[in-house]
Amino acid sequence: xxxxxxxxxxxxxxxxxxxxxxxxxxxxxxxxxxxxxxxxxxxxxxxxxxxxxxxxxxxxxxxxxxxxxxxxxxxxxxxxxxxxxxxxxxxxxxxxxxxxxxxxxxxxxxxxxxxxxxxxxxxxxxxxxxxxxxxxxxxxxxx
Amino acid sequence: xxxxxxxxxxxxxxxxxxxxxxxxxxxxxxxxxxxxxxxxxxxxxxxxxxxxxxxxxxxxxxxxxxxxxxxxxxxxxxxxxxxxxxxxxxxxxxxxxxxxxxxxxxxxxxxxxxxxxxxxxxxxxxxxxxxxxxxxxxxxxxxxxxxxxxxxxxxxxxxxxxxxxxxxxxxxxxxxxxxxxxxxxxxxxxxxxxxxxxxxxxxxxxxxxxxxxxxxxxxxxxxxxxxxxxxxxxxxxxxxxxxxxxxxxxxxxxxxxxxxxxxxxxxxxxxxxxxxxxxxxxxxxxxxxxxxxxxxxxxxxxxxxxxxxxxxxxxxxxxxxxxxxxxxxxxxxxxxxxxxxxxxxxxxxxxxxxxxxxxxxxxxxxxxxxxxxxxxxxxxxxxxxxxxxxxxxxxxxxxxxxxxxxxxxxxxxxxxxxxxxxxxxxxxxxxx
Numbered sequence: 001x002x003x004x005x006x007x008x009x010x011x012x013x014x015x016x017x018x019x020x021x022x023x024x025x026x027x028x029x030x031x032x033x034x035x036x037x038x039x040x041x042x043x044x045x046x047x048x049x050x051x052x053x054x055x056x057x058x059x060x061x062x063x064x065x066x067x068x069x070x071x072x073x074x075x076x077x078x079x080x081x082x083x084x085x086x087x088x089x090x091x092x093x094x095x096x097x098x099x100x101x102x103x104x105x106x107x108x109x110x111x112x113x114x115x116x117x118x119x120x121x122x123x124x125x126x127x128x129x130x131x132x133x134x135x136x137x138x139x140x141x142x143x
Numbered sequence: 144x145x146x147x148x149x150x151x152x153x154x155x156x157x158x159x160x161x162x163x164x165x166x167x168x169x170x171x172x173x174x175x176x177x178x179x180x181x182x183x184x185x186x187x188x189x190x191x192x193x194x195x196x197x198x199x200x201x202x203x204x205x206x207x208x209x210x211x212x213x214x215x216x217x218x219x220x221x222x223x224x225x226x227x228x229x230x231x232x233x234x235x236x237x238x239x240x241x242x243x244x245x246x247x248x249x250x251x252x253x254x255x256x257x258x259x260x261x262x263x264x265x266x267x268x269x270x271x272x273x274x275x276x277x278x279x280x281x282x283x284x285x286x287x288x289x290x291x292x293x294x295x296x297x298x299x300x301x302x303x304x305x306x307x308x309x310x311x312x313x314x315x316x317x318x319x320x321x322x323x324x325x326x327x328x329x330x331x332x333x334x335x336x337x338x339x340x341x342x343x344x345x346x347x348x349x350x351x352x353x354x355x356x357x358x359x360x361x362x363x364x365x366x367x368x369x370x371x372x373x374x375x376x377x378x379x380x381x382x383x384x385x386x387x388x389x390x391x392x393x394x395x396x397x398x399x400x401x402x403x404x405x406x407x408x409x410x411x412x413x414x415x416x417x418x419x420x421x422x423x424x425x426x427x428x429x430x431x432x433x434x435x436x437x438x439x440x441x442x443x444x445x446x447x448x449x450x451x452x453x454x455x456x457x458x459x460x461x462x463x464x465x466x467x468x469x470x471x472x473x474x475x476x477x478x479x480x481x482x483x484x485x486x487x488x489x490x491x492x493x494x495x496x497x498x499x500x501x502x503x504x505x506x507x508x509x510x511x512x513x514x515x516x517x518x519x520x521x522x523x524x525x526x527x528x529x530x531x532x533x534x535x536x537x538x539x540x541x542x543x544x545x546x547x548x549x550x551x552x553x554x555x556x557x558x559x560x561x562x563x564x565x566x567x568x569x570x571x572x573x574x575x
Contacts (some may be wrong), residue, residue, distance in 0.1 A: 053241040054282035056563060075569065081282045091572050096175030098572040117575065131174070133174030133284075 067115030160256035228277030293318035403495025
C-alpha cells in the first residue's frame, strides 16, 4: 500500500508571499515568445567595420576638423583599403605625421582642407603627390 | 593522349614574407621612421633582431647588442625600439587573414611568412603575386615580397631574389626567369643561404666540393641521404624541382606551445622561479583556451646564461597531466615540479614551459573520477575575462602575484604604443 497524498488544502491564513515562493520548481505555462526572435545583441564590429584586415581605429588630436563634427579626442574608424575620393576625410602623411584633412579633387588640382578657418589649405598638383594612409569612415564623437 | 602542358599545370607554391617585419610594423603607424635607420631590439632590449635597410647600410650586424649601438645612435640618427609583440602579433594576423583570401591552402610558417598553394599560367601567377603584394601594403600597411616556384625551397629562394634584386619589383616567379639567370644566381649563393641547411653542415658540404646552391642542386640525392640525412636529400630534390616538403595546414599550435623568456635580472631563488612558472602556467592556460585545446604533457625548464660558462645549470622536468587540460591551476601546479631541481644561488637567465600532446577540447565529459574541479568552476575563463577587461597582471594565481612588477619581467624601455590592441594607445592623427 502506497501513501496516498490527497489534495492540499490551501489555508486562507497563508501569506501571499509564501504562495509566491513555491519551494518546488513550477513549469511556466507560457514560454517567452521573445526567445524565438533573439539572435544576439548589436555588434558594432559587424556594422562599423567592413574589412578587419584594413581597418584601424585612430584618435584625433587637435581642432582643425571641428566643422566636420570631428573634435579633439574623438576616435575615427579608418579603412586603408578605400579609394580616396573628392570629399573623403582622409588620413594623410604630412611631414612624417598622420594628419586628418578633407580631400578635394578638382580640375585645377588637389587640396587638403581643414574644416576650421584657422588652418590653411594645402595644395598639391595631383593625388599621387600625397601619401594617403587611409580613409575615415566613421567618427566616434564624444557628446 | 597526353594533355598539352598548359592543361596539366602543377600547383605551385607562393612564399610571402614581410620585409623587415618588426621595423615595417612600427613604420606603418609612425611614418616619421620612414627612411631612417631603425632597429628593433630583442627581449629585454638585448640586441638588434630587425634592421631596416638603412640600419643594414650602416653596417649594423644582426644580433648586435644594444649597449654597443647606443653610444653611436645619436650620431647615426638611429632609432631603437623595444619589441612591441602586441602590435606585431596583430599585424601578422591581419596579413595572414588577407593572404588566406587568395588561396584555400595557406600555411602560416612564422610570424611574418606564409606559404600558399597557387595555380595558373606563369602570367597569372605573376599577376597574383603582384596583387597580393599590393593588397598587403595597402590594406595592412606593410611591404611584402613574393616568391613563386614549384617547391617550397625554390619559392623561398625566389623570394630572397625578389627582395635583393629591384628588377623583380618584389615578385619573382622562378619558372619565368631565364634558366641561365637562375643558374648564375645559384652559383653565386653559398649553400648556407638555402632554407633548411644548418650552418654546422656547410663545412661538411664544402668538404665534398659543394660550395654553392648550384653545386647542391646537382648533387646525387642518394649520396646526400647516406652522408647527411633524409632532410638534406629533400632539400636537394626540392632544388631540382621535386616537391618533397608538404604544405602543413597549421604548423604551430598543433603539437606544442612554448612560453619562454630571458630575464631582465637573473633569478637566483626557487621562490622567484615559482613566480615565473606560475605566470607561464597561466599564459599557457589562456592560450590553450583561446585555441580550444587541452594539453596532456607539460615540460618545465630553466637555464643559466650561455655567456656565463661557470655554474651552469639546465634543469628540466616532464610532467604527464592527470587528464587533458587547459586548467591554470593544474598547469601551474605541474610547472612547479621544476622547483626541487632549482639550485639556490645559481643565476638562471631563462625559464619556460612547454605544453605538448595537444588535443581539441572535447564535448565528451570525462568520467566523474577525472573531472577537474577548477575547470568546472571556470577558473580559467574567469581569469581570462578579468585579464581582458582590466589588463595583464590584474588577476593572478597564487605565486604569480598581481602587482609590484616582479624584477624578472621583460624590459621594454623603448616600447612604441600598442596601437591596435589597446584603446588607450591608439595612433594619434593630427588635426592641425
